[in-house]
Amino acid sequence: MSNFVFVLDTNKQRLNPVHPGEARRLLNQGKAAVFRQYPFTIILKQEVKAEVRPLQLKIDPGSRTTGLAILNGSQVIWAAELTHRGQAIKDALLGRRQLRRARRNRKTRYRAPRFLNRARAEGWLAPSLMHRVKTTLTWVNRLCRYAPIAGISQELVRFDTQAIQNPEISGTEYQQGTLAGYEVREYLLEKWGRKCAYCKAKNTPLQIEHIQPRSKGGSDRVANLTLACEPCNGAKSNLPVQEFLSGKPDLLKCILAQAKAPLKDAAAVNSTRWALFKALKGTELPVTTGSGGQTKYNRTNLGLPKTHWLDAACVGKVEQLQILTTQPLLIRATGHGSRQMCGTNKYGFPTRHRSRVQIHKGFQTGDIVVATVTAGKKIGSYLGRVLCRASGSFDIATKTGRVAGISHKYCKPIHKKDGYAYAF
Known part of the structure; x- marks a missing residue:
């Protein structure tokens, strides 16, 4: 059950993707040739008349990996996971900055730091963040060249689907709606690494637990919530975390520090979601949105495992899905190499020449x-x-x-x- 194969006619116009077995038959009979290897695309050698059905491209943006899925109605016929290189870009810029700072401080001519003469355009994003937007847009445009994509669905983390479905919803009914708790649970799972904060147990049912008990003045804010397995949650009960971990000062310090720290991946996604949304609008295709809570709600109801490409397939309003592929294309951004003419060691001194x-x-x-x-x-x-x-x-x-x-x-x-x- 691999991805369906993209098909172009003799004029390089997009046709409906076909099953891999059908593509193999066309190649063996000499009726088609390989046009592109990744994503695998064939081009027909004879003219055909076929009705082209519109497809939907769904995107689940992520900090490290973005999920992509193409649907024909309720059928998932093509999927991919795009791994970004934002951290590599950040490390490269950090190394360049450190090298220039060291050069400025050596016994050479004075090089004044330039802080106030660099204006940034409105909506500026750091290169490591803008990379996620541009890489995703590159693959959206590439898929639109090989498949008849008629619409795009994107997950917007904070998009309020309950208010859209019922504009008059408010108060307790709003707080306890269909998607109640899904946003918070998914955030905590990502923040605490999907394991118990106290015993580090994995692959076990986890419960939301208050670091400072509500009976002792603790709140329901996300900064006061963590995940615990059932034995640890029962053992802690309503004890303050300082008392419960009195014999484990290192673990206590780690938990308190992690509770205060924001989720870095969530911050990266929140910084780029609207930039990606505006970029997708520029494709002139209709763009619909859904929230992360709605995605998880759909995936849980359908009984699907947690993967990036299945999350993408579950974006937006989904009643049923037929999974026709189980081998998503794994895409990893590697960049186009370095433009450095001189390689340096960790101290900034030249060590080799680059051709x-x-x-x-x-x-x-x-x-x-x-x-x-x-x-x-x-x-x-x-x-x-x-x-x-x-x-x-x-x-x-x-x-x-x-x-x-x-x-x-x-x-x-x-x-x-x-x-x-x-x-x-």
Whole structure:
């Protein structure tokens, strides 16, 4: 049950995706050819007349991973999980800033720090956050080129679905609506790592627990809530956390610090959700929204496991789902390499020279190739990401490990470098 295959006609117009078995039959009979490897797309060699059914693209934005799902009515026919590289971008900018600060403080000419002469545009986002928006938009545009996407559904974390369904809802009825508790529970699960805060037990039913008991003046605010397994929750009862953990000062300090700290991932998603929403509006496709609580409510009612692509399929109003794929495409943003001409060590001193030439023997580091070696000690077939050298002796990173010393003569490219790595 792998992803359906995208199909283009002879004029490169989008047709309905087909089952992998049907795509295999068309390729074997010579009626189609491979147009693109990732996402896998075929192009027909003969003109056909077919009714094109509109598809819905659903997006579950995340701090580290974004879920993507394409639905044909209630059928999930294509799915992917897009892993961002926001932390890598942040670390690279931090290293650059530290290098420039060290250079400014050396015994060279004085370099005044520039703080007040850099204006930021309205709606500015840090590069590590803007990367999430642009990467997601890149894949939305790419999927729209290969599939007849007619609408987009995005999860907006704070979108109030209860007020939309019933504008007059208020008071206790609003607080105890259909989605009551789902937003808070999901937030706590992410914040506390889906494990008991006191014994660190995993894969066990967890209960929402007050760090400072309500009977001792504690509130219902999220900063006073944590997760505990049933034995720990019963043992703590209404004891203050300082008394319950009097013999474990390190654990007490850790819990109190984590309770006050905001959820970093949630802050990243909240910072980028409206920027992504505005970018999706620019595609001129109708965009609908749903909340994280509604997504979890749908997934729980349908009895589906917690994954990013299934969360994407459950975004918005969902009554039933038919899962026709269980092998989502795993996409990892790798970037396009470094523009540094001189490599430095951790102290900022130069250690090596970086060549301007990136293409060697027609290949570039990051290309996905098939190497069929017919002679020597490494006879066999290898599929993976190539690491190029000027000498023409390449390394190939396969699923089982890295194979060194493969001549460029045996390599055949199947997917050119595009800044992403792929797996299933």
